[in-house]
Amino acid sequence: MRTQPVIGWVTIIGTALSIFLIMVVVMMQQVSILSFAPETHRDRMLYGMFIHIVQPENGGDSSSGMSYQTAKKLYDGLDGVEDISYNNNGVIPCDARGTTDRVISVDLHSTDEAFWRIYDFDLIEGRFYDAAEVGAGSNLAVICESTAAALFGGEHPVGQHFMLDHNDFEVIGIVGDVSPLASKAYGQVFIPISLESWDPEFGNVIASMLVKDGVDFGHISEQVRARYAEFDSELAADGKETVYHGSPYDQETIAGGVDGSNTTPDPESGRRMRMIIYIILLIVPAINLSSMLHSRLRHRVNEIGVERAFGCTRRRIISDIISESLIVTVAGGLIGLVAAIVFAMCYSGLYSDFGDAAVSPSLSMLLRPQTFAYALVACFILNIISAAVPAWQASRLNPVEALNAR
Amino acid sequence: MALIELNGIEKVYRTKEIETTALENVNLKVEKGEFVSIMGPSGCGKSTLLNIIGLLDKPTLGTVSLIGTDCSKLGDTAMSHFRNANIGFVFQSFHLIPSLNVAANVELPLTYRSGIGAAERRKRVDEVLERLGMTHRRRHLPSQLSGGQCQRVAIARAIVGRPSIVLADEPTGNLDSSMGDEVMQLLHDLNRQDGITIVMVTHNEAQARQTDRIVRFFDGRIIS
Numbered sequence: 271m272r273t274q275p276v277i278g279w280v281t282i283i284g285t286a287l288s289i290f291l292i293m294v295v296v297m298m299q300q301v302s303i304l305s306f307a308p309e310t311h312r313d314r315m316l317y318g319m320f321i322h323i324v325q326p327e328n329g330g331d332s333s334s335g336m337s338y339q340t341a342k343k344l345y346d347g348l349d350g351v352e353d354i355s356y357n358n359n360g361v362i363p364c365d366a367r368g369t370t371d372r373v374i375s376v377d378l379h380s381t382d383e384a385f386w387r388i389y390d391f392d393l394i395e396g397r398f399y400d401a402a403e404v405g406a407g408s409n410l411a412v413i414c415e416s417t418a419a420a421l422f423g424g425e426h427p428v429g430q431h432f433m434l435d436h437n438d439f440e441v442i443g444i445v446g447d448v449s450p451l452a453s454k455a456y457g458q459v460f461i462p463i464s465l466e467s468w469d470p471e472f473g474n475v476i477a478s479m480l481v482k483d484g485v486d487f488g489h490i491s492e493q494v495r496a497r498y499a500e501f502d503s504e505l506a507a508d509g510k511e512t513v514y515h516g517s518p519y520d521q522e523t524i525a526g527g528v529d530g531s532n533t534t535p536d537p538e539s540g541r542r543m544r545m546i547i548y549i550i551l552l553i554v555p556a557i558n559l560s561s562m563l564h565s566r567l568r569h570r571v572n573e574i575g576v577e578r579a580f581g582c583t584r585r586r587i588i589s590d591i592i593s594e595s596l597i598v599t600v601a602g603g604l605i606g607l608v609a610a611i612v613f614a615m616c617y618s619g620l621y622s623d624f625g626d627a628a629v630s631p632s633l634s635m636l637l638r639p640q641t642f643a644y645a646l647v648a649c650f651i652l653n654i655i656s657a658a659v660p661a662w663q664a665s666r667l668n669p670v671e672a673l674n675a676r
Numbered sequence: 677m678a679l680i681e682l683n684g685i686e687k688v689y690r691t692k693e694i695e696t697t698a699l700e701n702v703n704l705k706v707e708k709g710e711f712v713s714i715m716g717p718s719g720c721g722k723s724t725l726l727n728i729i730g731l732l733d734k735p736t737l738g739t740v741s742l743i744g745t746d747c748s749k750l751g752d753t754a755m756s757h758f759r760n761a762n763i764g765f766v767f768q769s770f771h772l773i774p775s776l777n778v779a780a781n782v783e784l785p786l787t788y789r790s791g792i793g794a795a796e797r798r799k800r801v802d803e804v805l806e807r808l809g810m811t812h813r814r815r816h817l818p819s820q821l822s823g824g825q826c827q828r829v830a831i832a833r834a835i836v837g838r839p840s841i842v843l844a845d846e847p848t849g850n851l852d853s854s855m856g857d858e859v860m861q862l863l864h865d866l867n868r869q870d871g872i873t874i875v876m877v878t879h880n881e882a883q884a885r886q887t888d889r890i891v892r893f894f895d896g897r898i899i900s
């Protein structure tokens with residue numbers, strides 16, 4: 271940058287673009303695994319989601335969500351689990367009509383009372399339903415703020431009644447809106463889960479477990495495997511057996527996509543894929559930056575000769591060039607990071623995976639130490655691979671030839 | 677022992693097809709405090725010799741000993757440190773760094789020295805600039821200076837690290853005669869007042885005659 275400011279700017283913009291692309295990918299990944307309210311403990315969450323049962327004799331093969339009974343059999347009372355909630359897998363769209371008489375579509379999430387303990391909802395008013403109310407199948411509802419406004423206009427919502435697909439429900443609590451990006455806690459209307467099921471084994475229940483701090487997930491998985499074995503011995507009478515697909519799943523596995531109830535998710539391949547994307551996104555601009563730096567240094571051969579004559583060591587030449595290029599990379603990285611954050615917040619299409627609603631992460635989901643750490647690491651790697659070779663070449667210049675270079 | 681001692685120096689440049697013998701069996705001793713000029717026709721090896729004395733280049737054969745140190749055995753880093761501590765260079769084309777101002781150019785050798793803080797560096801830069809009458813130009817860029825002023829800045833840079841040896845390769849070659857005389861006056865001052873040993877390559881017979889000794893070269897060999 272000392273002699274070639276124009277190329278300096280081109281370099282900064284090139285770096286910015288590269289960091290921008292990387293950070294968009296990193297932030298998409300982060301939003302899917304890092305904790306934010308109400309999923310405040312994603313690092314400690316495990317999910318039991320499906321059951322796959324086969325009948326080897328007649329080739330029977332069924333897989334689906336679990337019934338409450340199955341979920342309890344496989345996941346209840348495991349050692350090392352702090353709390354467990356049985357709730358429906360995802361939301362069901364329903365029609366709701368309140369005092370405004372307008373019919374609106376709401377996302378319904380049926381849960382037990384433990385749901386309110388393992389997730390960190392912002393209770394604005396009223397209360398949550400308790401175990402007795404869940405057991406009794408009471409028509410009570412906790413609804414989120416914006417839904418309350420839509421159903422009741424300006425009226426005080428707690429204590430009001432509304433129709434949910436032709437059933438009357440009473441509002442007992444109001445919670446802050448939940449981002450659909452919190453895919454496991456999301457909902458607009460929450461009601462007590464019905465514990466009956468159309469089938470002894472299958473249903474639509476998942477077990478959301480909050481693991482005790484410091485307990486290894488492997489310890490939980492081992493117990494679940496043992497429960498599967500127990501379940502198998504029960505099913506054996508009917509000539510059935512389970513197929514184990516690695517349950518329960520952690521947040522990274524969930525984020526990587528659990529493709530179906532009869533497949534074993536492979537977070538490893540997602541990780542590999544991301545690594546390949548990161549490498550390409552770093553290598554390609556690094557090659558460009560490297561040749562820019564190289565041509566920039568060609569104009570400075572004389573200077574390098576002078577520096578060497580006055581006692582600059584080879585190592586110093588290398589570290590000067592690398593740190594000079596680091597300033598450029600970090601400046602470019604900062605620009606790229608800001609651009610990526612703005613982009614992620616504005617362009618909700620990136621996150622269309624999360625249901626129908628187009629959602630964007632909030633600034634607080636994106637602005638966290640990890641984001642900066644990743645961006646910085648990406649900058650360093652970019653810097654090292656782009657500057658190392660030109661810097662090394664510069665350090666090997668013969669001082670006399672460098673001084674006499676035209 | 678002499679301050680500069682060259683023994684049996686031979687320098688052969690080998691390119692794919694031709695071999696050029698730039699120096700052949702050169703033996704030279706320069707005592708402490710001497711001001712020596714080197715003269716000879718173009719291409720006879722004067723610059724090559726100066727580069728070898730300055731540890732910028734290695735001889736094909738022979739030994740270089742400076743200030744009692746056998747420099748033939750030093751590694752690249754040690755040589756860099758040695759140059760930094762003991763040798764100052766003045767070039768025909770000044771070789772100032774165009775993007776750095778006068779003060780920063782002069783400060784350069786000190787930035788490669790450990791254990792000398794910013795305040796001390798500044799003080800030393802101010803001292804030499806004052807001495808060479810360039811204080812009022814300390815914030816100027818080299819492109820804003822005349823040739824004579826550039827060479828003064830270059831001399832300031834050569835002595836800011838208080839070396840015992842200054843090597844000057846045609847220091848007045850790019851200057852008109854009055855500016856050339858000024859630069860010569862400065863070099864003589866450094867030699868007399870500071871006892872700096874100077875080896876200077878020149879084509880100017882009159883300037884050479886003002887120095888303590890003239891070493892004449894022809895075709896890679898000392899002839900007198």
Ligand SMILES: Nc1ncnc2c1ncn2[C@@H]1O[C@H](COP(=O)(O)OP(=O)(O)OP(=O)(O)O)[C@@H](O)[C@H]1O
Pocket residue numbers: 689690691696697698717718719720721722723724725
């Ligand atoms: N890097 C090199 N490769 C090949 N030959 C070289 C190289 N450097 C110098 N020479 C040759 O070595 C000889 C001495 O060169 P040198 O530059 O020392 O001459 P000089 O006496 O300084 O000449 P001038 O007065 O023109 O500066 C010349 O024949 C030159 O062509």
Ligand SMILES: [Mg+2]
Pocket residue numbers: 722723724845
């Ligand atoms: Mg020469």
